[in-house]
Amino acid sequence: MRVILDTNILCSAMLTPGGPTDKLYRAWREGRFVLLTSEQQLEEFRRVTRYPRLRRFIEAAAAGAMHNELRRLAVLIAKLPAVDASSDPADNFLLSMAQAGEANLLVTGDKHDLLGLGTFQRTRIVTARQLLELLGEKKKRKPKRAVKARRAARKGRR
Numbered sequence: 488m489r490v491i492l493d494t495n496i497l498c499s500a501m502l503t504p505g506g507p508t509d510k511l512y513r514a515w516r517e518g519r520f521v522l523l524t525s526e527q528q529l530e531e532f533r534r535v536t537r538y539p540r541l542r543r544f545i546e547a548a549a550a551g552a553m554h555n556e557l558r559r560l561a562v563l564i565a566k567l568p569a570v571d572a573s574s575d576p577a578d579n580f581l582l583s584m585a586q587a588g589e590a591n592l593l594v595t596g597d598k599h600d601l602l603g604l605g606t607f608q609r610t611r612i613v614t615a616r617q618l619l620e621l622l623g624e625k626k627k628r629k630p631k632r633a634v635k636a637r638r639a640a641r642k643g644r645r
Contacts (some may be wrong), residue, residue, distance in 0.1 A: 493595035506613040522561040523588040575600040585610040
């Protein structure tokens with residue numbers, strides 16, 4: 488399976504260890520899918536992880552390590568065709584990667600633009616949780632005891 492992880496997914500993996508996006512990144516590292524990237528995405532990743540509002544949460548060394556890992560281990564798509572299909576022009580390079588790299592899936596958290604497309608050519612556009620389900624990851628359910636306790640607490644507040 489050939490997959491593109493949107494830059495917001497890669498950043499989220501660094502911000503939420505153990506969360507769905509981190510699980511996806513680890514699934515790629517375990518060889519469960521082929522990850523596609525491009526110079527444009529690597530540059531965007533480098534730029535975004537340097538934003539002051541993210542620098543408080545993402546260590547420069549960790550961002551650099553992920554960048555180097557992506558460059559070294561992901562499939563680098565060199566020549567991207569011109570694509571103008573997203574309502575956000577900044578997302579068109581991802582669709583271009585999907586086309587050139589013959590991606591099966593594009594994983595994003597972009598609810599307003601990319602997820603709204605649903606598909607682009609032969610590429611399905613999905614959330615991190617949807618890909619985890621495709622990979623056989625089960626959503627962790629809270630123990631029934633905890634659910635019952637929460638319901639009882641809500642009833643007590645009424």
